[in-house]
């Protein structure tokens with residue numbers, strides 16, 4: 538037998554598998570609530586106006602395409618760092634944070650995982666139960682043992698906070714704890730400010746290594762408010778790892794724009810950290826691509842475009858929240874025996890709707906509405922045209 542002949546078929550990606558089934562469906566009313574992409578009220582992926590204008594500015598002064606530095610475009614790293622930690626923050630002013638452009642949020646997580654494997658090889662990783670499914674796979678493929686801390690409580694449709702805290706209090710010091718900074722994927726259930734304060738306290742007291750994943754800044758309560766936790770962790774002192782992504786907030790999914798930031802305790806420590814982070818990048822993909830980073834850096838650093846971006850992001854956030862309200866209101870009318878009020882409390886693109894696997898199957902088979910087996914739906918795929926159809930179908934299957 539040859540090497541390749543012995544290779545087994547890998548399991549299909551569960552979410553992309555749903556999209557494949559959706560694409561093959563001939564029903565003109567079909568709706569894909571599975572994939573985590575923001576669509577506008579016409580059901581279309583938007584090209585943000587701030588992106589179009591940044592592209593025009595860039596096209597007017599096209600430049601040659603040499604290699605970027607290993608850690609990416611300097612203007613991008615600076616703009617991202619100021620966005621994530623605040624331009625006036627002590628970490629930025631004292632040069633205690635390093636930020637490297639990454640291939641999307643996924644690439645940022647991968648850089649962080651590879652970096653941590655070099656310098657904390659025996660630590661184990663703890664992710665929420667449930668979490669974005671790639672978190673586990675990504676840290677496992679970097680060589681870590683990955684465990685779950687309790688998170689979602691199906692009974693209350695909220696967070697099992699005491700369970701989470703108990704676990705954080707009992708895992709070995711030096712463990713890596715992956716936290717969703719805002720807009721938890723997949724549940725939509727976030728911690729309150731008071732709960733975050735307790736988490737920060739435990740992380741510090743126990744010497745845990747916090748890794749904040751911020752893929753949806755601006756989709757919860759606003760750019761500032763969603764980023765607050767990251768700033769609080771940074772102020773509390775290093776080490777702190779932060780991956781962030783502009784895939785959603787700039788609707789730039791295919792450009793792969795994200796970053797990894799690491800907070801150190803001094804500028805001198807930060808310089809050593811950056812030198813080692815560059816080695817991780819160099820042996821991975823050498824240096825990142827130029828275009829997406831230029832678009833985001835231009836939009837963030839040009840006041841007019843920055844204001845436009847903040848407005849467009851706010852519009853996306855408000856549209857999703859309007860859809861949450863409409864969803865709950867319409868279900869109240871059509872399925873008064875069921876309470877969906879929790880959907881309004883949830884934040885971000887997703888909702889753990891409470892639909893069972895059987896109900897999700899019926900939605901797909903009878904109505905061509907595609908959701909995830911766990912009951913996760915993407916609220917950002919609802920719009921004023923399809924919401925009545927979706928609510929009507931849900932009312933029939935529950």
Ligand code: PMP
Pocket residue numbers: 573640641642643644669717722750752782783784790793794795
């Ligand atoms: N983290 C979370 C929680 C996500 O939901 C996603 C995207 N679905 C990512 C990271 C990765 O983002 P990107 O598409 O920029 O790689």
